[in-house]
Amino acid sequence: MKKNIIALFTLFYFFTSCVSKKQPNDTKSSLSDTKSTIETQQLYRNLKKSIDKGIFFGHQDDLAYGVNWKYEDGRSDVKEITGDYPAVYGWDLSGLEKKESKNIDGVPFDKMKQYIKEVNKRGGINTLSWHIDNPLTNKNAWDNSPNSLASALPGGKSHEKYKLWLDEGIKYILSLKDENGKAIPILFRPYHELTGNWFWWCKNNGSPEEFKTLWKFTVDYFKKKGVHNLIYVYNTADFNSKEEYLEYYPGSDYADILSFDKYQYSDPTKDNSFIENCQRQFKIMDEVTKDQNKIMAFxxxxxxxxxxxxWWTQTLMKAIGDYKISYVLLWRNHGWQEKEQKMHYYAPYKGQVSEKDFINFYNLDKILFEKDAAKLNLKN
Structure with missing residues (x-):
């Protein structure tokens, strides 16, 4: 019976998306949430305008910790080198679903709220991801047990529990207000890296229709609960064609920014594949964003x-090339990993080997940090 209910909901969402499908030149440019707050609309509009000015630089957990330090007010590895903060700050909500006090990376949610407010006040941009636990098994996001995605759908075994988990995220997002009591605009990137195979929501664990149903249900549920300060970021891992990128895409009425994630693993002085693969994917995504009238991001x-x-000027900049993207976000500066017995960081710190090149990167006209973002007054 439950399987039949899931199938009916999936067919409903698939049918409605087909009915509302627009031709490329008819795709609307406004936010997917038609009730978005004025500040959220203004941020999105200004992000679109800023595409011609340059690329906003971002860093995950930048204010919370860095290499060999944690929770020191005003501190940032990026700022210690450049004298400027990133323009974009990444944060993760994993742990909220089970009412934890800290997220998956140990950042207390009350501190995260403080950082988000500080960033917003200074003119920066906040983005949220959510490594939400597997609702079927209660294990972490990387547990991709069969039927996990389907279990979260309307009529699924874990659906009611999943709604309660979403409620915790909604409660937190609704609490993110500025000094005037207005909701802080947030770039929200749920179900990220969906074309991979490592999370329970990835493409190997559900059909395109099932994933679209999950995405649409989540967006609709957030709006139903009064969340109107989110700009929804659709995010993949690797893809090889326009068709593959769009296979799980929920449609222009359910996404605002299109993006992908890709990391460097091989030595760039010996292997050019990172640059080549990024260029290939940006070319495909550029076509899609033009068709969909959206903006794109790394x-x-x-x-x-x-x-x-x-690496900054000779690899990352070449990987982006001439494509007009809204922002690029580097992953976190965890520092020493005891278990792995190695350093884990993605932005340089004072004295790090790429420090000088990072300053050169910072000084590029097309790279924008927080001072640049503040001058652009993105929420007004």
């Missing part, structure tokens, strides 16, 4: 411990 990237001194 939502996660980096080279762990950055052993190549000129």
């Amino acid at each position: 939502a996660e990237t980096g080279y762990e411990a950055i052993p190549y001194a000129n």
Whole structure:
């Protein structure tokens, strides 16, 4: 019986998306949430305008910790090198679903709220991801047990529990207000890296229709609960064609920014594949964003411990090339990992081998940090 209910909901969402499908030149440019707050609309409009000005630089957990430090007010590895903060800050909600006090990376949610407010006040941009636990098994996001995605859908075994989990995220997002009591605009990137195979929501664990149903249900549920300060970021891992990128895409009425994640693993002085693959994917995504009238982003990237001194100007910039993207976000600066016995960071710190090149990167006209974002007054 439950399987039949899931199938009916899936067919309903698939049918409605087909009925409302627009031709490329008819795709609307406004936010997917038609009730978005004025500040959220203004941020999105200004992000679109800023595409021609340059690329906003972002860093995950930048204010919370860095290499060999944690929770020091005003501190940032990026700022210690450049004298400027990132323009974009990444945070993760994993742990909220089970009412934890800290997220998956140990950041207390009350501190995260403080950081988000500080960033917003200074003119920066906040983005949220959510490594939400597997609702079927109660294990972490990387547990991709069969039927996990289907279990979260309307009529599924875990659906009611999943709604309660979403409620915790909604409660937190609704609490993110500025000094005037207005909701802070947030770039929200749920179900990220969906074309991979490592999370319970990835494409190997559900059909395109099932994933679209999950995405649409989540967006609709958030709006139903009064959340109108989110800009929804659709995010993949690798893809090889326009058709593959769009296979699980929920449609222009359910996404605002299109993005992908890709990391450097091989030595860039010996292997050019990172640049080549990024260029290939940006070319495809550029076509899609033009068709869909959206903006695009490099939502996660980096080279762990950055052993190549000129990675910023000679690899990352070449990987992006001439494509007009809204922002690029580097992953977090965890520092020493005891279990793995290695350093884990993606932005340089004072004295790191790529420090000088990072300053060169900072000084590029097309790279924008927080001072640039503040001058652009993105929420007004």
